[in-house]
Amino acid sequence: MDTITHTLFGLSLYGAVDKRDMNKNHKRAYLLTAVGASQIPDIDVISRLWDTEGLYQMWHRGITHSVFLTPIWALLFFLLSLLLFKVKDKKLFLLGWLAVFIHNTSDLFNAWGTGYLEPFSNMRITFGTIPIVDLVFWIIIGTAFIFSKRNKLHSPYYYKMAWAFMLLHVIVQSTQGFLLYKQYDGQYDQVALSAGFVPWTYSVITKKEDEVIIFNDNLFQEKEKQYVLQSNETADLDKLFSQRPEAKTLYEWSPFVVLVDDNERLGIYDPRFYRNGQSFLFEYIEKNSKR
Template identity: 75%
Template sequence: MDSITHTLFGLTLYGTVDKKHLDIKHKRAYLVTAVGASLIPDIDVLSRFWDTEGMYQMWHRGITHSIFLTPLWALLFSILCLLLFKVKDKKLFFFGWLAVTIHNTSDLFNTWGTGYLEPFSSLRITFGTIPIVDFVVWIIMGLAYIFSKRKRGKSPFYFRIAWMFIFLHFMVQTIQGIFIYNQYDKNYDQVALSAGFIPWTFSVVAKKEDTVTIFSDSLFHKTKEQYVLLSSEGADLDMLFDKRPEAKTLYEWAPFVVLVDDNDRIGLYDPRFYRNGQSFLFEYIEKNN
């Protein structure tokens, strides 16, 4: 999910806390833990500043998003709350642990993928059933906020209901995505799913030999073929990987790629992000260089 959504996740989680009997220091500790722990895995974006080997694609959503690192992030915020607010509360540890786990787990459902099992596995897990920016989730959290302001005494109740609806939304989207995925899986060599911004719509990227076809699909409308892409499967990628290490990282990171080898350039791109004639994840070199 994007940083705005993760921040809203943190605020919505903070909203579930019954703060009637909490003093100002405890309230601040819970707020910092909820929002901070909901954002901390994305600290890996700082790796851009020292990446000299084109590894950022693999580092982003890598080890910092591991489920095995979640208790360490929670411990970090417990220590911060002790130092900043003089608050020692074991509930804060589990609260922070929940916030980080929500971040890492929700990212599994996006197309981008997550190193959820690092360092024990480098597999990038992606379901592709929830868009990175999900306006349905925003609306659910927004409604919880509005209702909480009208009846402040029931504020935690509304935010807890919001989490129930978010969970239900994720499950409904994912069940539909799995059903659509299975319709293609037996007919193609490789298949990847990418959720659309409109609820219950998906892009299905299917590869068979050297042809990649991108479909728009849903349980509620007919399948539409959007793009047919030809991959130069026989392309020699050694020079590309040597001159553009980011290309090798992308090749290893993506479920599958489309190879480009024409008179002007050699490269590869991730077809899951193909829109309007190009993919924003495209690494290449000019042949005349």
């Protein structure tokens, strides 16, 4: 999920806590833990500062997003609350653990995926059933905020209901994505999903031999063929990998890629992010470059 959504998740966790008997320091500790722990796995973005080998793609949403690291992050915020606010409350540890778990698990449902099982597995787990920016979450949380302002006494109840509706949204959206995936699985060598920004819509990316087809599909309409892409499967990528180590990382990170080898460029791109004739994730070298 994007930074705004993770922040809203943290604020929603804080809103769901009954704070009527808390003093100012307790409230501050709970706010820091709920929001901070909801953001902390994305601290891996600073790895750009020392990445000289093109490994950022694997580092981002890598070990920091591991489910096995969640209690470590929770302990960090428990200790910060004790250090900064002199608050020692075991519920802070549980809140921090839940916040990090929600961050890491929600990222599984995006096309980007996470290293959820690192360090025991480098596999990128991705379901592709929820877009990185999902406005449905924003609407649900915004509605809870409005109701909580009208009736502050029942504020935690509204946020708990918001979490129930968000969970229902994930279940409904992912169930539809799974059913769509099963319709394509077996017909193609490889299949991947990428949820659209409109609820219940998906891009289904298929690959069979050297042909990649991207469909726009959902359970309530006929599928629409959006793009047909040709992958040059005989391309020799050694030179590309030696000059652009990011390309090798992308090759290992993506479920499958499209290989480009023409008169101008040698490269690879992830077709899940293909829009308007270009993929967001495209690594290549110019064949006519003077360098």
